Amino acid sequence: MRNYLTKIFLPFSTIFFIEVSLAAQPSLSVRYGQITGIEVTTKESAVARNAIIGGVIGVAIDDSFSGALGGATAGFLITSIIEGDRRVYLYTMRMSDGESVSIAIERPDLAIGHCAALEQDGKHNNLRPVSSVHCERKTTEEHQDHRIDVALKCKDARDRLSSGGNAQAIDQALHDLRAYCD
Amino acid sequence: MTIRIVALLALTFLAACTGSTVTSVDKHGGNVYALPVEVVDRMLVDAMTAEIPSGELRRGSTTYPSYSGEVMWGAIDTDTITAAAKPAIGRKLDGTEVDGFVFEVSRYGTAPATGKPTAKRIHAKLQADAELTGTGAAFVTFK
Numbered sequence: 001m002r003n004y005l006t007k008i009f010l011p012f013s014t015i016f017f018i019e020v021s022l023a024a025q026p027s028l029s030v031r032y033g034q035i036t037g038i039e040v041t042t043k044e045s046a047v048a049r050n051a052i053i054g055g056v057i058g059v060a061i062d063d064s065f066s067g068a069l070g071g072a073t074a075g076f077l078i079t080s081i082i083e084g085d086r087r088v089y090l091y092t093m094r095m096s097d098g099e100s101v102s103i104a105i106e107r108p109d110l111a112i113g114h115c116a117a118l119e120q121d122g123k124h125n126n127l128r129p130v131s132s133v134h135c136e137r138k139t140t141e142e143h144q145d146h147r148i149d150v151a152l153k154c155k156d157a158r159d160r161l162s163s164g165g166n167a168q169a170i171d172q173a174l175h176d177l178r179a180y181c182d
Numbered sequence: 183m184t185i186r187i188v189a190l191l192a193l194t195f196l197a198a199c200t201g202s203t204v205t206s207v208d209k210h211g212g213n214v215y216a217l218p219v220e221v222v223d224r225m226l227v228d229a230m231t232a233e234i235p236s237g238e239l240r241r242g243s244t245t246y247p248s249y250s251g252e253v254m255w256g257a258i259d260t261d262t263i264t265a266a267a268k269p270a271i272g273r274k275l276d277g278t279e280v281d282g283f284v285f286e287v288s289r290y291g292t293a294p295a296t297g298k299p300t301a302k303r304i305h306a307k308l309q310a311d312a313e314l315t316g317t318g319a320a321f322v323t324f325k
Contacts, residue, residue: 106313107313126316158314158315158316158317161217161218161221161315161317162217162218162315162317163218164218164220164221165220166220167220167224170220170221170224171224171228174224174225174228174311177311177314177315178311178314181314181316182310182314
């Protein structure tokens with residue numbers, strides 16, 4: 001729990017931004033890439049192929065697997081996935097540095113050629129469509145800060161919802177969730 | 183004669199009543215959302231008030247959160263829309279089970295032309311919000 005809180009609040013400190021700028025080991029990273037391939041598949045298949053598991057599928061993975069979705073755990077995950085899972089979309093992205101990344105996620109609304117932001121903070125992986133400007137030229141520090149800010153606000157809204165509260169607080173968290181997580 | 187006409191109309195009315203349910207869980211599986219009960223309650227209110235005025239919403243008599251309201255088609259035909267968050271058990275990929283909720287929206291009445299798309303929109307909104315929370319786990323069973 002303490003580690004979890006640290007993950008949430010540390011990014012708000014000045015130290016975090018220094019760490020981000022130095023690209024040491026940021027708590028949350030945002031990378032941009034163009035969608036180059038889409039495949040409708042199953043979670044089992046996506047895990048077997050070492051794809052990054054995002055969205056609802058990703059957070060369904062327990063803390064013990066955080067940051068370890070690679071080959072070493074894949075075998076275990078395949079055997080522990082329950083039957084009757086829904087289909088997922090396996091997106092292949094060409095990142096701005098030329099690397100090719102695969103991410104499995106349940107959202108079906110991305111198409112080949114779309115520019116997308118891949119947000120990762122160890123446990124959580126999220127893929128969301130963004131303006132093509134992020135894929136056309138090297139992202140400026142200002143743009144990067146903006147995306148990280150949005151991703152952090154999304155995470156904050158999720159955390160507030162998980163802890164409940166009164167109607168007003170929940171309504172505000174839901175509002176923020178739609179604004180920053182979609 | 184009047185009685186016959188009334189009986190015929192009543193029979194026609196009853197025969198025209200239909201019902202259907204939109205749910206996020208079917209034979210292919212689905213997601214359970216591990217959220218606090220007060221959160222799913224607000225999500226239901228929010229989704230319902232997007233289609234039905236809040237003053238016309240009624241809290242359901244179920245033990246779990248649910249709300250009902252009416253939509254009309256023309257001057258006579260009415261559909262009752264009910265949105266509910268049913269307690270369920272989900273399973274994470276590592277096999278551990280979590281308590282959560284499954285969203286269901288049902289309609290019943292004589293105005294399917296209005297009721298069906300309304301129920302679908304309400305469910306779509308609930309589902310979209312639920313997905314954003316990132317709390318989903320694969321459906322196992324209802325509690």
